[in-house]
Amino acid sequence: MLAFVCGVFAGLARFGVSVPNHALSKAAWHGVLMLPVFFGAVVSLERAVALGGGLHLMAPIAAALGGALLLAGAPPALTQALLLGAATVACASALSLLQRQSALHLSVLALGVLAWWFGDLIWLATGSVLEAVPSWVAFLVLTIAAERLELTRMRPTPRRARAVFVAVIIVMLAAIVTSPPSPEFGLRTFSACLVALAAWLARYDIARVTLRQRGLTRFIAVCLLSGYAWLAFSGALGLAGAWRDVHPWHDAALHALTLGFVMSMALGHAPIVLPALTRIRVAYRPFLYVPLIALHAALAVRVAGSLVPAFALRRAGALGNAAALLLFVVAMIAAALVAKRDRRTVSHRR
Template identity: 45%
Template structure:
């Protein structure tokens, strides 16, 4: 005889379906973005030359990853935190905009994504009004950076600064979340002021990146130096320095964070070098996008995903496997990929494998939780 699930559990599952439905375009954007990334890295994919979708993914790889996936997921998280159904309009628009990009409607997709960023800024204003604090003000600043990046992409103007603005959105979002966590520590005097100065320099560098000539070069250099300074700030003041000595999920999160901060330092140096004319663009973009941002996702997903989907996870050491694959493949890509195209392609496959493995490990953790919960229910 199979017992019917308790009423509260059934209601929790029903309430999760709208969130999962909004999450679906983000997953599709992620898959398309990964496909585009492989093509950009020189990976030969069967049939890619005969289809339009892979080349749309190639052209809009950055927008699919930063806005279509990360922006949509962050938008869902923010909508859940606000608790208003209308707030889901932001991630829905950005997710659908990403799908239009790969479907061959770039103008409509870019403008819809910009509309999602505008709605997300409105949600961030509501969050700030509900909880006035330094970290919620930074979350609003991050939303405005995303709006600037998507507006530049949609209008075709200031394209040189699109990456800078979109990465600024993600970087400031992470910094805001970590600033909130430092409330648990005894913060040194001037630490918050230093962080705000670094983030202001990042915004100044992003704005300057759109300019021509020496001003654009200076803007890129300022942006890179600010990224490096942010890495140092996080390494010094973040609670991860303490929690890395703990056990279980807390230690895993700290390892992800500290590795990410190391790649952020590399990204800052590479970004400034690229602005100065050195051929380090791939290192700058992927040390930041993969080494830092994806590490932050791997760190926070075991906590954020249950809040978004109401699917609980049983943490295990298996989460370290995709983390190791990600960082080893990224190190190989940045160390040898600029001289050896075959290594770059193989490392890009490793980058993608790490993210797909992380999804598989997360799914296994969800199954393990359900199995464990069912066993406890039978015993009771």
């Protein structure tokens, strides 16, 4: 969480926002703190808990330690080595899971972890964070896609559709491997895969059905489907070249995916994941929509600021995104307090 908070402040520092000096000094590490450190630790922790802990916990511990050292001002090489070690352990855990149960979604999950490992390797070998970002992003995209693919087993999915899914994943992995030596071709291919995957998920995800239900189930579906729209939009911008870091729309393409898609998934699944990892119960209430709506509205302003272009709009959108993430934390605390109050009410009635 410290890495996450500092990463948000470091991102705001790039827009000239007044932030604590320590966060200002870490502005160059915004992407590292958010992608391989925070999300790497959270995703690997979730997998480690599912596998029963033990040595599997070395992955999130190493990722968190790498972030802590980066925040403490240690040489980046230490963080690079720890992140590569974390991804290596996570790969071993994914293979262990595959040995227990052979399934397509577990294979995609393992490939996602491999993308994380490849991104860490690129950063270690080249020292360029920007070259590693597509691989780190692919790690998150494939992880989410694997989890959604698992749930498609609850609905009949045509064999041809599953074949298309596999083809998109294979091409996406090939694209991130070729993007360092050939960024123009690799990143445009990667972008095409984002559009194709978004269309596939929007068509076959069970969220289309659960959207008609109520409560937390509908909330998760709204988060998912709105996230797929941002994923497709990011890919569409990438087809115009926006995934190149020198492109004026790069900020829009990158954050449409990381904030619009990934964070939407995080907001939707937090009421389920948080209790599983921390044993803190969370009660669903409609106020959970507030940070979600704020996130999308601020992101739309930020994207518009990139497309126009207008730096003031981009800056306002970035501030709005930070506020939305803060609202999300407040909403989760409130939901936890509501759950605690409800348990006390039930115990008193008994």
